Amino acid sequence: MSGARTLLQIAGAPARPADLARASIVVIDAQREYVDGLAPLAGIAPALDTLGRVLAGARAAGAPVIHVAHRGEAGSGGAFDPEGKGFGFAAPALPAPGEAVVEKGLPNAFAGTALLDLLRATGRGEIVLAGFMTHMCVSTTARAALDLGFASFVVGDACATRALPDPLGGADIPAEQVHRTALAEIADRFAFVVRADALR
DSSP: OOOOOOHHHHTTOOOOOOOTTTEEEEEEOOBTHHHHSSSOOBTHHHHHHHHHHHHHHHHHHTOOEEEEEEOOOTTSOSTTOTTSGGGSBOTTSOOOTTOEEEEESSSSTTTTSSHHHHHHHHTOOEEEEEEEOIIIIIHHHHHHHHHTTOEEEEEEEEEEBOOBOOTTSSSOBOHHHHHHHHHHHIIIIIOEEEOGGGOO
């Protein structure tokens, strides 16, 4: 068993489960680009299946759900081009009727969007984050949420990412290592990392 501790543990912050009665769900970039588009992710299929179960549980509990979609340059043919298939949401994480959809252009889902206003309108001070990519938009949004005063939970098994090149010239860093490291960084200070079956 590891002897390492997070900064939250060192500070004495008790671990606790996410309570869907007090939280809003923010689904980040559950888009086709990561399934069969320009940036397919390792582990995307099981992560999406888990995300589908998270959404079903949240809807059954009456928790507000907000979907975030990354929007690229229209007509560019690049990633997240709103005129291409990669911009669309991926099943089973499709928005249900009445659920808010926010479009963003930066990794931080709060930057230049209505997300903060939508969350504050719910009257709930906790958010549950899930989606893609773990090391990019999920991590960046969790960090921003802390600065904005939210208690955050990241559903680790409802996230996924991709392999990255080593900027120092070593071998590529495998997707699973990037994913685990990103979750560890988030859990150190910014949010509680939980599994989907721990949501209640």
